[in-house]
Amino acid sequence: MPHRTFFFFMLPSSLAMLLFIFVPIFSVLYQSFWQPLPPIMGAVETCLSALLGGCSIEYQVVEIPDGVEFVGFELYTGRALLATEELRAAWADRLGFFSFIRDGVFNLPFYKALAFTLFYTLITTPFVIGLGLIVALALDNIWRPLKGPAIFASLLPFIITPLIGSLVLFWMTGQGGLLYDFFNWIVFWRDDFSLRASVPMTWTVIAVYGVWHVTPFAFVVFYAGLQTVSRDQLEAAMIDGAPRIDRFRYVIMPHLMPLVTFVLLIHLMDAFRVLEPIFGFNAQANAQSISSLIYDHLVLQNPSLYGSAAATSVLTIIMVGILLTPVLIRTWRDFRIAIR
Amino acid sequence: MIRKSPALVALIYGFAAIWLIMAAFPFVFTLLGSFKTELDFFGSDWRNVLSGKYTIEREGGYFTGIGYRLAFVQEGFWKAGINTLVVTICTVGISLTFGTLGGYALARSTYHYAFWILMIALVFRAMPHVTLVAGYKAPLFEYGIWGQTWVSIVVLVAINQPFTIWMMRSFFMNIPNELDESALIDGCNRLQGFWYVIMPVMWPGVITTGLFSFLLAYNDFTVTSALLSEQSATMVPTINSYLGTAQQDGIQMAAVAAVVSATAPLFVLIMVFQRQLVSGLTAGAVKG
Numbered sequence: 315m316p317h318r319t320f321f322f323f324m325l326p327s328s329l330a331m332l333l334f335i336f337v338p339i340f341s342v343l344y345q346s347f348w349q350p351l352p353p354i355m356g357a358v359e360t361c362l363s364a365l366l367g368g369c370s371i372e373y374q375v376v377e378i379p380d381g382v383e384f385v386g387f388e389l390y391t392g393r394a395l396l397a398t399e400e401l402r403a404a405w406a407d408r409l410g411f412f413s414f415i416r417d418g419v420f421n422l423p424f425y426k427a428l429a430f431t432l433f434y435t436l437i438t439t440p441f442v443i444g445l446g447l448i449v450a451l452a453l454d455n456i457w458r459p460l461k462g463p464a465i466f467a468s469l470l471p472f473i474i475t476p477l478i479g480s481l482v483l484f485w486m487t488g489q490g491g492l493l494y495d496f497f498n499w500i501v502f503w504r505d506d507f508s509l510r511a512s513v514p515m516t517w518t519v520i521a522v523y524g525v526w527h528v529t530p531f532a533f534v535v536f537y538a539g540l541q542t543v544s545r546d547q548l549e550a551a552m553i554d555g556a557p558r559i560d561r562f563r564y565v566i567m568p569h570l571m572p573l574v575t576f577v578l579l580i581h582l583m584d585a586f587r588v589l590e591p592i593f594g595f596n597a598q599a600n601a602q603s604i605s606s607l608i609y610d611h612l613v614l615q616n617p618s619l620y621g622s623a624a625a626t627s628v629l630t631i632i633m634v635g636i637l638l639t640p641v642l643i644r645t646w647r648d649f650r651i652a653i654r
Numbered sequence: 655m656i657r658k659s660p661a662l663v664a665l666i667y668g669f670a671a672i673w674l675i676m677a678a679f680p681f682v683f684t685l686l687g688s689f690k691t692e693l694d695f696f697g698s699d700w701r702n703v704l705s706g707k708y709t710i711e712r713e714g715g716y717f718t719g720i721g722y723r724l725a726f727v728q729e730g731f732w733k734a735g736i737n738t739l740v741v742t743i744c745t746v747g748i749s750l751t752f753g754t755l756g757g758y759a760l761a762r763s764t765y766h767y768a769f770w771i772l773m774i775a776l777v778f779r780a781m782p783h784v785t786l787v788a789g790y791k792a793p794l795f796e797y798g799i800w801g802q803t804w805v806s807i808v809v810l811v812a813i814n815q816p817f818t819i820w821m822m823r824s825f826f827m828n829i830p831n832e833l834d835e836s837a838l839i840d841g842c843n844r845l846q847g848f849w850y851v852i853m854p855v856m857w858p859g860v861i862t863t864g865l866f867s868f869l870l871a872y873n874d875f876t877v878t879s880a881l882l883s884e885q886s887a888t889m890v891p892t893i894n895s896y897l898g899t900a901q902q903d904g905i906q907m908a909a910v911a912a913v914v915s916a917t918a919p920l921f922v923l924i925m926v927f928q929r930q931l932v933s934g935l936t937a938g939a940v941k942g
Contacts, residue, residue, distance in 0.1 A: 315759060315762045315763045315764075315844070317765075319759070319844045320759045320762075320763050320765075320768070323755045323756065323758060323759035323844075323848075324755070324756050324759045324760070324771070326751070326752040326755060326756070327752040327753060327755065327756030327815050327818075327819055328756070328771065330752055330808075330811055330812040330815050331774075331775070331778060331812060331815050331816065333812070334786070334790075334808065334809055334811075334812030334813070335778045335781070335786060335812055335813070335815075335816075336778075337789070338785075338786045338788075338789025338790055339789065340789075341789035341790070341792075341793060342785060342788050342789045345788070345789075345792060448669065449669075449670075449673050451666075452666045452667075452669045452670045452673065453670055453673075455658070455666045456666060456667065456670050462928070464670065464674060465928060465932065466924060466925065466928055467674045467677050467678040468673065468674065468677050469924050469928070469931060469932075470677055470678055470681055470921075470924070471677050473869065473920055473923070473924055473931070474681070474873075474917055474920050475872070475873040475875075475890055475916065475917070475920070476873060476875065477873075477875050477890050477893065477894060478890075478893070478913050478916060478917055481893070481897075481909075481913055482680045482681060482683075482684045482913065483680055485684065485687075485695070485696070485910070486680065486683070486700070488696065489698065490697060490698040490699050490700060491700050492683065492700040495700060526676065526677075530677065531935060534932055534935045534936060535935060535936050537932075538932065538933075538935075538936035539936075558662075583779065583780040586780075586782065587781075587782030587783065587784070589782075589784060589875065589876060590875050593875075593894060593897070596897065604782070605782050605783075605784045605876075608782075608784045608785065608788055609784050609787075609876070609880070612784070612787060612788055612791055612880060613879065613880045618791065618792075620788070620791070620792045623788045624788050624789075626788075627782075627784070627785035627788040627789070630782055630785050631781060631785055634777070634780050634781055634782070635777070637780070638776070638777055638780055641776075642773055642776070642777075645773065645776075646773070649769050
C-alpha cells in the first residue's frame, strides 16, 4: 500500500490515539511537577468573649491561595509516593529487615498499593491458566449438545461488567451470606470467620474474584486451541500406544503453548490495572491497587490531588513499559526474521 | 477413539458441573434475590433468598418488585440506562469506523512503520486507563467541559482504538490480498475497492469487533465515573454511587435491582452472539 493511501486510512485512528492517549502521557508528566500552593498560616487572635477577656492567639490557616507552584521531583519523593525520607528514617532505626519491610515499607501508601497489585497479578496468573486449561479439557469432552449452553454459562463471569461481577460475589460474603457460610463450613475450627474484616482475607477474596473473572477468557482461548489439535498426530500417538497423559503432554501441550503466552500477556496487562473489585468489594481500607490509589487522588479526594495522581501515573506508565519490554523485544526479533 | 474409563468420565462431568455452578450460580442467585426484600437478601441467612421468608411475610408474595420500584421510580435509574445507550452506541459507531480504516491499512502495508504503529498500540493497550484519566481531568476542568457526555465518548473511542485496530487487522489478514488487487485492476481506487469489494466480506469481523467495543464502553467504570457528572452518568457509575449511600433505607435493594437490570442486556448479548464472542476472544491468539 502506498504511503499516501496508508496515511489517509490511518489518519482518524492515529489522531484519536495521538490526542487522547499520547498527549495525556505528557499531561501527567507536566502535572506531576506542580502542586497547589500551600495554605498560608498566620497568627489569629480569637476572643471567646470580650467580658472574660479570654483572648488567645492561635496559629491557623488564614488563606488558601489559588494557583500552583513548581515543586520539581518533590511529589515523587514525598510520603504519598516513594517516600525516600520515611524509608531512610525507618532504615536508620535498624529494626531488622523483616520489620523494616512490615512497619516501614508497608505503612506507605504507594508501596502498599504496589504490593497488592503485584500480589494480585502474580497469584491470579497461574490459577487462571491452570483452571482455564482444566475447564477447556473438561468441556471439550462432554456430550456435544451440552457444549453450547456450557460455553454460554462459562462466559458470564468474563463478559459481565467487572464492578457488577465483584458486587455479586461481595453480597454473598457478608455474615449469613452463601460464601460466608461455605467458608465457615470449611474453616470449621473457627467461629465467625469473616471474609471482609482482615487484610489477608480481603486480598484472598479479591484474588479469588480475579481468577473467577478471567478464567473464562483462558478457557475460551484454550478451548479454541483444542479444536485445532492435529487429529493425525493424536491418532499416530495412540497407535504408538501413548497413554492419555502422554498424548496430553507431548501433543496437546506443545500445541497450546503459544496460546498460554497470549493469555499470559493479556492477563498481565489487565491484572496490573485492577480497579473495579476494590470498589465492588468495598475494600479500600484493606486493599488499594495502584489504579485505585490514582483514582482515589483524582476522583474521591476533594479537592482532587492532581499532582500526586499524575506522579503516580508516571511511575505506573514506567512500570508498564518495563513489564512490556521483553514482549516488545521478542516481537521485534520475530518481525525482523519474518521480513528477511 | 479409545473409550474413556468410567472414572475419567465421572471426573470430567464432575469438574464441568462444579465449574458451571461457580460461573453461573452467583448471577442466578442475585437475579432471584433482586425480587426479594432487603431482609431476605441482606439478612442473616442466605437460604431466605430461596425460600422468600420475609418477602412472603411482608409483601405477601414470593416475588416483589420493591427493589425495581426503588431503582427506577425513586432513583431514576432509567436515565442512567439512556445515558449508557447514547455513550455505547456513539462509541461503537465511531471506533468501528476509525478502526476498520486503520486495521485495513495496517493489514495491507508491508512497511516498517506499520509494525511500529502496532507495537505502540500494544503499549497503549497496556496502559491503565486511570493514568490517562489523570491526564484529562485537570485540563477538562480548566476548559469547563468536564462532565459532558461527548467528552467521555471521545475518550472511550480513543482508549478503544489500540484494541480495535489490532483485532480488525487480524480479520483483514484473513481476506486474501488478491481480492484487493483484482479490484484495483478493475479500475477501483483504494477507497472504492475497500468499500465495494472488501467490506462486503468483512462484516463478520466488523460485528465481532463491534461486540468488544460495545463491551468496553458498556463495562467501563474508570472513564465514565471520573469524567461524567451525576446527570450524565451511565449505569456502572450510577450503581457505584448507590453503594456509597447504602445507609439509606432500602437503597441497597435498588442497587441489586440496578445490577440485575444492567446485566440483562449482556445476558442477551452473549446468547445471541456467543459464536462471535468466542471467535473474537481467540482472534488475537491464533495469529499472534
